[in-house]
Amino acid sequence: MALAEERVLSIQSHVVFGYVGGKAAVFPLQCLGYDVDVVNTVNFSNHSGYGRSGGSKTTAEELKTIFQAMERNELLRPTRLLTGYIPGAEALSAVEKLASKLKHAKPSLIYLLDPVMGDAGRIYVAPDVIPVYKEMLPLATIITPNWFEVELLTDIKLNDIESLHQALEILHMKYHVPNVVISSIPLEPWLAEALPPSIRPTKHSDSYEPHLLCIASSFPTASATLNGRVLHPSQPIVHAQCVPLIPGYFSGVGDLFSALLLAHFHPDTTPETLHASPLSTAVSQALSKTHAILVMTQAVAEALPEEERLPSDDELDVEDPMRKIRRMRGRELALVRGQDLIRGHGITHVREMISWEGFGGSK
C-alpha cells in the first residue's frame, strides 16, 4: 500500500467501455493505495482498435481551463505524474507546461511519461507531437516507449545491438532521462543472440518460442550506488527479462503496465534482491502483474462463444466490421475480475528482471 499522502495526477484518454488509457491505469493505482486525480484527454465510447467509435477530444483550451482552476484552488498536489495518450501538439504543450511547473515546484515529483505515438511502424497521433515529446523528455523520471517510439524519439532505426546502445545513450545523455523502460519488444533472432544466456529463452527445434523482451535501463548519477558498489556515471544499469508472448491483440496493456510500474517505483528503498535496482524491482512487479492479467483475460476470451472470438481476417473483417468489434470486446482486460492479482494476491511467480552485465560493453 502506498503512503496515504501519495497522490497521482493521471492525464490520458477516457473510454466509456473497456480498459485503455485512464480506464486501464486509474483502478490499479487506486487498488494499490494511490489517490488519483483524473484528467481525460478524450471522451470516446471505446478504444480505436474497434475500428469505429464516437465521442470527442478535450481541446487544449479545455485542458488549460481545468489546469488553471486546479492551480487557483491549490489542487495541484500530486507526488507522482502519469501522462499517456494526448492526441494533439497543442494539448500536449499544455501538459508540458503543467509538468514543467509541477516538476520545478516539487523536484521530488516522480513523472512517468508514456510517449504514446504509435506502434509497429504506424503513428496514431499528429506527427507534430513528436518534437513536443522530445522537449518533455528531460522532465521525466521514467519513460515507457515501445520499440517504435524509441525510434521516433531518437531518430535511430533499431536493427542491431549497437543501434540499441546508441538509442539508450541518446535518451540518457542527450535527453537526461534517468530511467528508460522498453516493454514488449518482439524478440528478433539478433536480439535473442545478443542476450546473456541467463535472460535468453531456450531454443526449441532451432528457433525461439515466441517471447517479448522487456529492457530497463537506469542511468545513475555519479553518487548513486547499487548494492554498496559506487556506479560509474557513464555506465547505465541495464536489466532485462523475457515473457512468453500471449497470442492475440490486447489493448491497454501498455497503459496498465505503466500504471503498475509507477505504483511500484520507490527510488529511495534499497532493493531486497542482489543486483536489483529500484527500477528493476518495480518493472519485475509490473511485468508479473500485467502478464497475470493478460493470462486471465485470454482465459475469459477463450471461454466466449465462437462468434465473439473469430480470428483476425482482414478481408472478412472489412466485409463485417462486427467481427473485429466482437473480438475486441471479448479481449478487454479482465481488470475488475483480476483485481486481486493487481493487489499481489495469487501471483504465482514474480518475473524478476535480470541484470544484463556488460550491456554497455564494459565487462
Place this chain on the structure above:
Amino acid sequence: MALAEERVLSIQSHVVFGYVGGKAAVFPLQCLGYDVDVVNTVNFSNHSGYGRSGGSKTTAEELKTIFQAMERNELLRPTRLLTGYIPGAEALSAVEKLASKLKHAKPSLIYLLDPVMGDAGRIYVAPDVIPVYKEMLPLATIITPNWFEVELLTDIKLNDIESLHQALEILHMKYHVPNVVISSIPLEPWLAEALPPSIRPTKHSDSYEPHLLCIASSFPTASATLNGRVLHPSQPIVHAQCVPLIPGYFSGVGDLFSALLLAHFHPDTTPETLHASPLSTAVSQALSKTHAILVMTQAVAEALPEEERLPSDDELDVEDPMRKIRRMRGRELALVRGQDLIRGHGITHVREMISWEGFGGSK
C-alpha cells in the same frame, strides 16, 4: 463479489480532483466486482462545493454521439444502470431515451435513478429537468431522492407523517417506482415522534442527539411475498434506521451511497434476516459502509493542520475563498484509504434497517 457478467453503466459527473459523482461511485462498484462503463456528463476540476471550478459540460449532442456509437458497436450491455448528476434537460432527455431503450430491451435491467436536483431547499440544476425526471420515474427500479428532491418530484411539502405517506404513495402508485430510498433525512422532532420506539433514537436531556434518518419503501407486486407471507399490493414495506449525524459538510456521500446500494441490491435472493427485504438488506449494507467511510474521512480531516480545517464562516469565507476551498479539500471522501471498508472488511457493525410496522396505518 458480483457475478462476472454483472456490468454497470454509470452516467454522472466527473471531477479531476476529489470524490463526487462518478469518482465516488465507480471505484466502489469496481471493488465490489462490477465492470463499469463510465459516461461523464461534465468534466470539471473539482465539485461545486469549493465555490469555484473549471471545466466544461458534456453537450447533449456529445452524449448522443457516444450512445449511438455504443449501440452500433453492441457495447450497450449493462445489467444495471446508474444515473446521477445530469445538468441540463436536453442531456437528461438523451439519457431518458437511452434508459427507456435499455429497459425495454432488457426488462431485468436494474436501474437506480438518483434524481440529483438540489438539496436543503436549493435547486442546482436547470429547473426544466424536473418534468423530465418525473417522466423517467416509471423506468426506475430504485430511486434515491433526498428530502428536498422528494418534494420536487411529488409537489408535496413534507412537514408531517401524512405528507410523507402521500409523497411515497405518489412515487409508488402514480409513478410506479417499486423502491424508494430517502437517505440522510434531518430528524425533525415530529419525525422522531412518529418513529416506532425500535427506530427512534434515545432522548438526552429532553432532546434528540443529532441523527439522520433513512427510509426505504418497497411497493411489492401482488404476487410478492415477504418471509412466506403474501403481501397485500396496497401496502408498501417500509424500513427505517437512524444514523448519528457526523458534523460538517461532506460531498459525494449520496453518490457513494447510491453506488453501494445498487451494488448490494439482489432482488432475487431471500434475505437472511427476519422482516428484511432485498431492498432493506442492500440499504443496510450501503448505510453501514457509507457511514464507516465518513467516520474515516472525518478522522483524516481532523488530523490536518488547522488552516486546512477552518470552520465555516460565511463572512470570512467570502473574504478569503481559500478558507472554504481548503476545508472542502480536507473533507474529500477517504475512498481509497477506506477501500477495505467498501469490500466489507472492518465494518464493526451493520446498521440493519428496521421494519416500520404499521407505517401505512394498517396495524
